[in-house]
Amino acid sequence: MFKPKLFTKYMISYTALFFIPVLILAFLAFSMFNSILNKEITSNTSVLLEQAKNSIDNRVEELNKLSIQISNNPYLSSSSIANKFTDVVFAINLLKNFSIPNNFFDNFFIYYFGHELLYSPKGTFNPQYFSSVLYPYEDWKLEDLQKQLNASSNIYVKPIRQMSGDQTVQKSVLYAVPIPYMSEKPSGAVFFLIQEKTIYDILKETLNANKSSVLILDSASKPITMMGALTLDSIDPDQFEHRKSMISEKIVLGGSSYFVSSTTSTRSGWTYISFLPTDTVTNKLSGLKTTTLILFLTLFIIGVLLIYAFMKMNYKPLGELSRLAASLLGKDQSNPGGIESVKTAVDQMSKQITVLEGKYQSTSPIMRQRLLHQLLKGHFTDTEEFTIAGAEYGLSISGQFFSVVIVMLDAPSTLSPQLVGSRVQSLFADWYSGFVLDDVVDDQIILVLSDENNHVRQYEDICATMIDKLQSELQLSCTVGVGNWFPSLSSLSESYLQACSALDYRLIKGKNTVISYREIESNQKNAGYYPKQQLELLETYFTDHNADRFTQVLDAIFKNMKEKRIPLMSAKLLCYDVIQTIEQAIYKNNYYLKNDEDSAFDIISLSRYETLEDLSDRIKALCSDIFNAAREEQPMNKQMEKIKEYTLQNYHECHFSLQGLSDHMNMSVSYLSHYFKAQEGRNISDYVNDLRMHKAKTLLTDTPMNLQQVAYNVGYMNLSSFIRKFKQTTGVTPGVFRDTIKEKDG
Known part of the structure; x- marks a missing residue:
């Protein structure tokens, strides 16, 4: 049944609610004024400022190039x-x-x-x-x-x-x-x-537009100069230190307001800031402001009338919602109480959620794990602090030395982490006290141990015994990473990182072993091992499709890595060099890999292999496929087309070089030179010189450029080098060549 009092209350509420978007609309209207201001500024000052920046940047780059030449x-x-x-x-x-x-x-x-x-x-x-x-x-x-x-x-x-x-x-x-x-x-x-006058001449058009002023800051946000009506004494350059890219920001300086625009050069790092007096652009907007105000009032009146009309039509769903809330609260649905019933129902649900959250937070196992996580992260500085915090949850720790052991299961287990963790902890219980964390990383069990009886030296032997016990009792194969012992409880985080690093070393030592960080540190003396000759043989046997020899050399490299136990980073880099050697041989022989095969030959793929054996098997399988495919298909050769395309696009650039071309083609410089000459019958440098001289002749014939400009546009920074090369190629200097063309045309 329609309730006039409730209807009036909702009518007032919806009218107030409608006022918000209307107010937003008003702000959008005023943003139209700002848009006009931005267009005024962008079309004049900002564009001119950008042009001035580019002009100065080009000249500053010329100074840098001149410095390099000197x-x-x-x-x-x-x-x-x-x-x-x-x-x-x-x-x-x-x-x-x-x-x-x-x-x-x-x-x-x-x-x-x-x-x-x-x-x-x-x-x-x-x-x-x-x-x-x-x-x-x-x-x-x-x-x-x-x-x-x-x-x-x-x-x-x-x-x-x-x-x-x-x-x-x-x-x-x-x-x-x-x-x-x-x-x-x-x-x-x-x-x-x-000179200051030189900079002024470049900025003159910007300064004269709407009586602007321009501030130039260097790459360290320190002022270089200030041009225009404003002076450096009238502003604080530090306030623009973090405003290196802004458009039409309004500020007040000395009692006068300005629109400030800035742009920062990506080449020199200099920042150019223009100050445009607001008085020059705000006079155009008074008529638009009046129109916007009338539109705002009209829209508000129409909106109120529409709210009244739709309220009468759509009040029924609100009544149904009110009755639903009343039924949830067990009240009489004939007098549901309106929105108050809905509010009461929501408040009651909120209180129930709060009670549940309180119970969840007070759950002892969760808080216990949380404290252990904080212990692992080094949040506790001494044993007393941790014991006080964990007393409520039955946690305490004592001892003189502390360490972290990580047990990584080599394969997923159907046993619960709690069961495995409990068994692991029991194996250490006779010598050490500590705790188990089984929810940090999947398939990993982390032990935080403390030593009270100086059993530090028996540490690794106990870990080896644990591996055997888990294998025989639970049929679990695992690898153990051991961090160093520390006298400070806050250093547990460092011991944890050391244990993680030790686990990574299974790439060299293999799975189902105990790897201590102390062992990794002792292997730093073998960091210089690098089988350069074997890598060269590897590429040679790959090119010759000699699978047997290729396999022998690959096995020898990995065998030496394991025997010498080189540092982990050196091992990863050497593995990457093996992959790169094969990849370069593939490209040199114009073989093409499938997408899934290509992804195996990159630095990211190294993280997919846990041991050297895994990587060796993958390389042998891929190379076997390549050797078989090489016997069936002829390689596709599109290298020459790519070389010429890149050369034609870049030969006129001063920084063009054979090294840059070889990097683009993923070839060595010597191989690129040999390949080009074999295909074209001439050196690549002669090919580039022909392109440059042909363009130079065109510029000398068809344009009024001076010799310096012609030289720069065909890739020569040094004019004398261009003249010498031109005469060597054509037999005459560029000036004589231009005069000869003019005489013929005359």
């Missing part, structure tokens, strides 16, 4: 220019060639630590004169550069604002690159002086 030039080395005066003069003239193609910097210097001079295209300078007169930075001398580069082995940037206040000194950014490039122990540095 570092690699033997005539500019520290020893060369320190010998004779004529060598210094030659070096200065050579430096002039480096400064010609780049107008980003005003000047650059080579500073070798320990030299009494700076070397630049404009001459030599005394370091003291440079630091105090030419480019005086506050609280910094050129001698400090060596300490800063040694400390970071990275590029160093000195900001503009740290220049002296002398108005006659042109403010410049000092950009220092260590020599050799990115060396941890540089012998010197190439540093470039970039």
Whole structure:
């Protein structure tokens, strides 16, 4: 029956509930304003800022490349220019060639630590004169550069604002690159002086758009320079240290609000932050705000009317829910009590759940296991602390030394872990006291032992006896990992990790054995064992399809590994080298594996084999399949097509190399060279040179590029190398070739 009072109460509730999404809608409307602001900022300042960043990044990369060229030039080395005066003069003239193609910097210097001079295209300078007169930075001398580069082995940037206040000194950014490039122990540095005006010219379009200001931070979030109406004194650069990638964030500086956008270069690590005054964009939104407010009020009124209409139609399900709650509570269903009945039923169920959770938490076995887990993790520092915590659950521990033993069942058992754990603990009971954890890892039983009577030396003998007992009594085969003894209870976690490491060593020692961590430590002397000659024979016999010889060499390698008991990591790496040797032989002979076979030849597959015997059997089976398939099918040869495709895509890049091509093809450099010449009848270097010279002729004929640009676009960083190679190939220099083409066209 319809209840007016209850209906009114629900009507008010649903109206309030409806107000929430309407309020959210209002916020969405206001987000439309922010969207307009973001579009304004993104379409103007952010795009221009990104363009400026790319422009500066490109020029900074040119500085890095120039530094590498200088570092690699033997005539500019520290020893060369320190010998004779004529060598210094030659070096200065050579430096002039480096400064010609780049107008980003005003000047650059080579500073070798320990030299009494700076070397630049404009001459030599005394370091003291440079630091105090030419480019005086506050609280910094050129001698400090060596300490800063040694400390970071990275590029160093000195900001503009740290220049002296002398108005006659042109403010410049000092950009220092260590020599050799990115060396941890540089012998010197190439540093470039970039004038503030040069940076301003690049950012000019961004600064003029909507009266913006731009802050540039280096990779360490330290300010380099500030352009525009704002100055570094008016902001705190530290507040932007963690805002390296943001769009249209609003902040207040000096009583004025700004929209701040930033972008961080992935190449240089510099961050560019623009400050756009909000007044330039907010005036456009006043009309939209009024429209949104009217829309909000209209929607709210319509929503209230719809709630009233649907309440009258849909009140019946709510009444049924109320009656269901009343029946659960045992009340009269003719007067269910509305939502209060539902609430009472839910509260009653919640209280019942709380009671059940309390009973669950107070269950003694669960808490007992929890304390043992904490003991294993090293949460208890002494025996007294653990005894107090475990007294309620019958747990106590004493003794002078503590250790962890892990019993790993070699195969799943139908016996319960509790039964097996109880038997294992009983075998140690005559010598040690301790506890069993059987719920940490499947098929593993962990023993936490304490020694009170100095039976440490009998430890491993008892473990060996336990293996025999479990085999004879329960028909269980197991491997035992033994951690070291420690005098501190908090070191049990370390003993546990040692026991786990010892179990991993079953790859070498095999299953059904006792492996102590002390034994692994003693085997470090055999870490240098590496059967290089046997690996070469393995590849040779694989290529020759000599299955018998292949098996003999493989068995010999694994036999030596077991006899020498090399460290686990060395054993895994050697196993991987065996797999890699076979894999390389497969690719060299153009054999193709099925997906399931291919997955066996990678580093991840090593974790699937618990012993060397398992790995040996798998390798022999796969190689047998390959030998049989090789007799039936001809190998598919698509290598040449892939080589040419990669070369055509990358030959014009300066970093293109034969090593990079060989890495891409998963071949050695010598094999790649031999294979290409056998297929094409010429060296791969001649093939690359033909491609580069053909493109160079096209650029010289069809474009106005200067020779430096042509050289760079065909893969040469050094102009003289390009000219020499071009003349060697065509018989004339690039300039003569271009003039000849122009005369023919004229």
